Amino acid sequence: MIRVAIVDDKINNRKVITDKLSRNNFFTLxxxxxxxxxxxxxxxxxxxxxxxxxVLMDLEMPEIDGVSAIGTASSLYxxxxxxxxxxxxxxxxxxxxxKAGACGYLLKEESSExxxxxxxxxxxSGAGPISPSIAYKILQIVQRPVAAGEKEKAxxxxxxxxxxxxEILQLLSQGLDYKEIASKxxxxxxxxxxxxxxxxxxxxxxxxxxxxxxxxxxxxx
Amino acid sequence: MIRVAIVDDKINNRKVITDKLSRNNFFTLxxxxxxxxxxxxxxxxxxxxxxxxxVLMDLEMPEIDGVSAIGTASSLYxxxxxxxxxxxxxxxxxxxxxKAGACGYLLKEESSExxxxxxxxxxxSGAGPISPSIAYKILQIVQRPVAAGEKEKAxxxxxxxxxxxxEILQLLSQGLDYKEIASKxxxxxxxxxxxxxxxxxxxxxxxxxxxxxxxxxxxxx
DNA sequence: TCAACAAGTATCCATTTGGAGTAATGTTTC
DNA sequence: GAAACATTACTCCAAATGGATACTTGTTGA
Numbered sequence: 147m148i149r150v151a152i153v154d155d156k157i158n159n160r161k162v163i164t165d166k167l168s169r170n171n172f173f174t175l176x177x178x179x180x181x182x183x184x185x186x187x188x189x190x191x192x193x194x195x196x197x198x199x200x201v202l203m204d205l206e207m208p209e210i211d212g213v214s215a216i217g218t219a220s221s222l223y224x225x226x227x228x229x230x231x232x233x234x235x236x237x238x239x240x241x242x243x244x245k246a247g248a249c250g251y252l253l254k255e256e257s258s259e260x261x262x263x264x265x266x267x268x269x270x271s272g273a274g275p276i277s278p279s280i281a282y283k284i285l286q287i288v289q290r291p292v293a294a295g296e297k298e299k300a301x302x303x304x305x306x307x308x309x310x311x312x313e314i315l316q317l318l319s320q321g322l323d324y325k326e327i328a329s330k331x332x333x334x335x336x337x338x339x340x341x342x343x344x345x346x347x348x349x350x351x352x353x354x355x356x357x358x359x360x361x362x363x364x365x366x367x
Numbered sequence: 368m369i370r371v372a373i374v375d376d377k378i379n380n381r382k383v384i385t386d387k388l389s390r391n392n393f394f395t396l397x398x399x400x401x402x403x404x405x406x407x408x409x410x411x412x413x414x415x416x417x418x419x420x421x422v423l424m425d426l427e428m429p430e431i432d433g434v435s436a437i438g439t440a441s442s443l444y445x446x447x448x449x450x451x452x453x454x455x456x457x458x459x460x461x462x463x464x465x466k467a468g469a470c471g472y473l474l475k476e477e478s479s480e481x482x483x484x485x486x487x488x489x490x491x492s493g494a495g496p497i498s499p500s501i502a503y504k505i506l507q508i509v510q511r512p513v514a515a516g517e518k519e520k521a522x523x524x525x526x527x528x529x530x531x532x533x534e535i536l537q538l539l540s541q542g543l544d545y546k547e548i549a550s551k552x553x554x555x556x557x558x559x560x561x562x563x564x565x566x567x568x569x570x571x572x573x574x575x576x577x578x579x580x581x582x583x584x585x586x587x588x
Numbered sequence: 589t590c591a592a593c594a595a596g597t598a599t600c601c602a603t604t605t606g607g608a609g610t611a612a613t614g615t616t617t618c
Numbered sequence: 619g620a621a622a623c624a625t626t627a628c629t630c631c632a633a634a635t636g637g638a639t640a641c642t643t644g645t646t647g648a
Contacts, residue, residue, distance in 0.1 A: 222542075241509070244506055244509050244510050245509070245510065247510075249503075249506070250503075250506075251506075264499070267499075271500075273499065273500050273503040274502075274503040274506055275499075276499065276502040276503060276506060278485070278488070278494065278496075278497065278502075279492075279494050280502075281495075281497040281499075281501075281502035281505065282470075282471075282494040282495040282496075282497060284502065284505050284506055284509055285465055285470070285471075285472075285495055285497060285505055287509055288462070288465045288466070288505055288508055288509060289465050289466065289468070308593095308594060308595085309594090310594075310595065310596095311594095318576060319576070319580060320580060321572065321574060321576045321577030321578075321579075321580045322576075323574065323576075323634070323635090324634075324635080325634090333595085333596065333597085334596070334597055334598080336596085336597055336598055336599085337595075337596050337597060337598090339635075339636080340595085340596075340597080340598095341595085341596095342635090342636085343635095343636065343637070343638095344594095346636080346637095351542065352636070352637090353542055353544065353604090353635085353636080354575065354576050354635080354636095355539065355540070355541075355542040355543075355544075355575055355576070355579060356542030357542075358576060358579050358580075358583075359540060359541065359542050359579075362579075362583045529623090529624060529625085530624090531624075531625065532624090544603095544604070544605090545604075545605080546604095554625085554626070554627085555626075555627055555628085557626085557627055557628060557629090558625075558626050558627055558628095560605080560606080561625090561626080561627075561628095562625085562626095563605085563606085564605095564606065564607070564608090565624095567606080567607095573606070573607085574605085574606075574634090575605075575606095
């Protein structure tokens with residue numbers, strides 16, 4: 147059985163998707179979440195063996211949107227396949243979702259058969275499901291010249307860190323401890339620690355090592 | 368009527384494709400070419416009004432291959448849609464074809480219906496036709512962090528870490544603590560700790576964060 | 589003007605970590 | 619066979635970390 151989690155703020159959407167999937171008994175619903183925040187919290191509480199294989203993620207949700215959730219979760223749970231399932235098809239959303247770690251991008255207008263077919267295929271061959279019109283936009287993204295020199299800079303606002311927090315994270319990544327950072331930035335070690343804990347919350351982690359993992363893999367530093 | 372040109376060195380392939388298209392009377396064959404060179408020459412001699420709307424281009428042909436032909440022709444004839452139709456699906460060919468100006472990439476294994484469907488769609492909506500498995504590869508190209516940059520895979524033995532130590536470092540980088548690593552590797556947390564301290568000594572650091580910094584920046588993980 | 593929020597400071601407390609030992613197994617190499 | 623090393627495991631201890639909570643001070647936006 148393929149465990150699938152559904153993240154969507156609209157209860158009706160969740161129901162529709164659940165219905166679509168339930169027509170095929172290869173899928174079982176791992177859990178539902180109403181936004182990225184909810185998803186990440188539920189994931190953390192979930193026993194490892196109950197984690198979903200595939201996550202269908204809407205974009206544009208309150209609290210934490212799908213892109214951010216994928217960004218965080220794809221670092222924390224690298225084995226899980228994140229598939230965007232949404233009505234949005236603008237280049238920016240597609241690009242950011244892929245960069246964040248989505249392995250597929252489906253439009254909600256797709257039929258149940260197509261969606262199930264593609265998810266089965268994802269499970270069997272690992273090939274991410276992509277709606278045709280989306281595929282073409284992705285191609286255009288590749289086609290676009292890299293513009294000016296190197297920009298390769300991941301969205302620094304992906305996690306909504308404040309300037310100070312980004313600064314602290316930067317110093318943290320250099321292997322400095324609280325005291326060292328404190329003296330470098332002329333604030334109290336207590337404050338550094340406070341910042342760190344705030345950063346962890348925004349990144350949905352609870353240790354320095356995990357935070358650095360995300361920082362490194364998402365290009366925050 | 369949509370004028371289609373076919374470029375393929377194998378006469379049999381050309382015949383198969385022609386047959387596939389002829390089942391639908393929206394398409395008419397503009398001309399055939401046996402390689403990129405031949406294609407470009409014929410294009411030059413062709414009256415503007417007879418130019419094809421769509422070109423189905425194989426890769427790997429004598430004289431001038433498909434990628435080069437697309438590169439040249441997409442500059443000379445920007446209104447023509449170039450679609451790769453081939454059996455090759457390796458990342459490099461896909462990437463270079465797209466960069467050269469291909470607006471679609473189809474595998475020959477696709478059925479006539481799918482190909483015709485996608486070409487119709489290209490004509491109507493401008494969306495380039497892309498085989499699903501290719502779409503996923505394109506997505507991965509976008510996903511790839513640097514791609515064309517300096518990769519310089521560092522010598523993994525640079526620090527003379529033992530196999531076990533590399534393994535521990537790997538797990539460490541995933542944000543796991545001693546206990547978690549211990550249970551994953553079936554050894555005592557004490558031993559994990561001992562390994563870590565040994566690793567720190569070899570890396571000449573004295574904290575997890577510093578070790579991870581080196582691991583990330585030196586490509587040890 | 590009030591609310592929200594970033595930023596700074598602090599304390600308490602439990603857990604985690606790093607450091608320095610000791611020591612028993614095995615390999616491998618000379 | 620002995621030296622060198624990898625792997626395993628343990629103890630004691632001091633320091634660092636993370637979480638929770640409380641407070642003040644600015645700035646910004648509704």
